[in-house]
Amino acid sequence: MAVYEHDVLVVGGGLAGMRAAIAAQQLGADVAMVSKVHPVRSHSNAAQGGINGPGVGEDGGPWEEHAYETTKASDYLGDQDAITILAQEGGREVLQAEHWGVVFSRKPDGHLAVRRFGGMGKARTFFVGAITGQAILHVLYEQLMHPARFQAMRMYEEWFVTSLIVVDGQCRGCVALNIRTGELHAITAKATIICTGGLGRVYEPSTNALICTGDGIAQAYRAGAPIMDMEMVQIHPTSLKGSGVLITEGARGEGAYLLNKDGERFMTKYAPNMMELASRDVVTRAEQTEIDEGRGVDGCVFLDLRHLGEQLIKERLEEIYEIARDLVNVDLTKELLPILPGVHYIMGGIKTDIDGLTPLPGLYSAGEAACVSVHGANRVGANSLLDTLVFGRRAAEHAVPWLRDQKFARVPDSVVEDDRRMIRGILDRSQNGDRVAKIRRDMGTSMSANVGIFRSPDKLNQQVQNLTELRARYDAVGIDDKGCVFNTDLLFHIELGCMLDCAEMITRSAIERTESRGAHTRLDYPERNDAEWLKHIVLTRQQDGSEKMSYLPVTITEWQPQERKY
């Protein structure tokens, strides 16, 4: 069995992963990147709307403004030291991306154009038509294809990480399955940076791609790293009826209205000032209330773009124009689009400091998998891409100097053996009539029903019960494919295990937080309670397998909590 050794191992080839890899490589480290899909297939592609660029010229606005608005949107659960860094260093990252070749949309004078996003007082979001995430992801990949980098870096493309290696209380890399051959290998590293993205598929429906299964968060948890803010699940106001595909906030940024079945712009009742561009949690609750009170149609409300005109729609919102046309047969220039809230983003994740470092030495994390925390209880649109770039780079910049005095540890063969046994267990299990897909669907729909927008104790407790049953079914279910090469059946099984871990963490944290803050709304505790709950919930798995729940104070530097009004 080959053993691979690198200074820095980046797990994940999305924006956070690629940014970290480029930074580590520039600092002279031997870097490897492992990703379960080819990097350009990563979910960062899906970001249509844009990226905030505090401090970039006048339009980016002063960084303090961005930091304040991010803090306010986070319902004061965001750590202000981290938010300050995001706002201060964010502009530089946007410009770096532009210099590398991102084709940002321009104003007539040739400077970068901006659009307005929800939760922001003014337009400060930079964009590339409706393909911002894809455009940045592909440009970072262009940089990785530069021969100087391409030859120096090892890319484990279509390798699936199954667990992290921890020896003597330090993270030493990971165990990964080469999907092409079915072989398991230890990839050892002095520093490991988890950039595995989100877990949206824990819910059904979800705006997330099928690969967003929370692997990294679950694996870090199993390795003993603390996981924070898991109750904070962002439910996006506008996902498409049926498939749950996202309709970018950019549409509302360009001026689209939200209407109920009577054609009323209902946001006048919920956020008279910011209207459709109030913070996401606010708009989502408004929509759900309209639907629950019978002013929706078929579980949906409507997005109205008609007044924006054909030219603007086709030039700036081409992607969603096509999605509406192809998936639901709606012509946005003439018709209303049925939409509903859909699970979108996890604010919580692997707890890190402002340099991406977790309390487990050698383990870093960045991007959606991580919780720095800059998003707190509610993420502002267009801040996630920024988060991936700023903290992806910072993680690498901290890891590389640190690892210079580190030595490779001898990794016992047992680490690979454990995972091999786990896989053999799945392959050898006989069929019992149940299916991985059924368990996943039941998990998703029950999470949406019980740990969704409005949460109540009986539903939350019901979900604990459901998850116990789902776990038992999971442990018993077998798969069809017994082969080695591209056994996707096996991968879905392993992913479901990760999702169940995440679902349990979300539910336990949601039960614990007896207040309403940001995306977390408790019907039995409708108010925010700063006296008791201005703190993070942290879950840590102990050596003996039991879980410890603890709290961390929120870092407040500049902005004292105030009531949130939009």
Next chain:
Amino acid sequence: MKVKLKVRRTDPEHGAAGYSQYAIDMPESSTLLDALIQVREYEDGTLALRCSCRSAICGSCSMRVDRRARLACRAKIITVTGGDEEHEILVEPMTNMPVIKDLIVDQELFFSKIRQVDPYLQPLGPVPEREYRVPNEAMIDLTHTMNCIMCGACVSDCTVLEVDKNFIAPAALAKAYRFAADPRDGHTHERLEKLSEYSGIWDCTRCNMCVEVCPKGVAPMNRILQLREMAMEAGIQNNAGARHTNIFTKSIIDGGRLNEVWMLPGSVGMFNVPRLLVEAPGALRMLRVGKLPLAQAIPPGAPGSHKMQGMDRVRNVVKKAALLKPKRAEVTD
């Protein structure tokens, strides 16, 4: 709605290949990807395919559907079958790339071609403190090309690649355009020179296949034609493709139509004796079947050469067409 699928299967571990047939029930609005996922999740977990985003953005789910490359997540079943529930949809892996398993192909060929065109911005001069100031029109134009999701559909169905594996192929050439036409790039001339070599922009036969199969409107062939124009304008004309274009244009301006006799020597080079000898048998065959009118043997423009009626009008059209060329965008200040 009833859906019938016939899926090409390859099992690399047992060296077996064949077809599996499935009949399932799906909602009217389903895509082919929905149907394949339904099969994989509830009927046959051994069926292997790549997919992730379900919305034509990750480029994973490209495959051949009724013998044409497409994204399964963009292929509405109703459209594929024309509403005929008896129509059995033929689903196969992409071509021009080796199959790994079932619908999964090895895309290394695709990415190696992308790497061949130096796919990273190479600006000249100092990096500005802020962004490069460039016209929005240029950025919008490039955004159409950045729309490429690297799905490989165009590479699968490119007719030249089928016979010449060295051809850089449509997606990579579109990528090359993205840099050659980027006002921020400082190596346009070198890029165009390299792209004008064999296997590059002049090897495309303009069959239009890549334009038809591309799910993202990248229209690679049109980008290739733009690159040709840029190369000609940059004076990179010492190659077969450019010479072909020149003799073509000259032939039209001089005689109002193609001069078949002078096309070949004009393209490969008048004194390229070895190449002319290679082509000689073909030329003789054409002569025998009357495809080389000897009246055209007088070089275009020479006294006594063939001329059409209404030549002034033809020349005017050519002149006007030349004026239509767009100007290249530049970085301001």
